Amino acid sequence: MGNGNGEKKLKFLFVSHSALANDLAWEIKNEGNEAKFFIESASDKNVGIWRR
Numbered sequence: 001m002g003n004g005n006g007e008k009k010l011k012f013l014f015v016s017h018s019a020l021a022n023d024l025a026w027e028i029k030n031e032g033n034e035a036k037f038f039i040e041s042a043s044d045k046n047v048g049i050w051r052r
Contacts, residue, residue: 009033019044 012028014021014037025035 011036013037017041 010028010033012025012033012035014025014035016037017040019039019041021037025037029035
């Protein structure tokens with residue numbers, strides 16, 4: 001499956017102590033790619049659009 005531009009879908013994994021990569025991961029996902037990340041800080045896990 002592609003990202004809407006006829007290109008191969010890419011996979012990204014972000015690992016961070018805090019939610020510093022939240023905006024970047026969101027933009028990558030909006031471009032049709034797969035984005036996952038791990039946030040070590042318990043207080044930052046509910047930041048942004050990635051809330052659970």
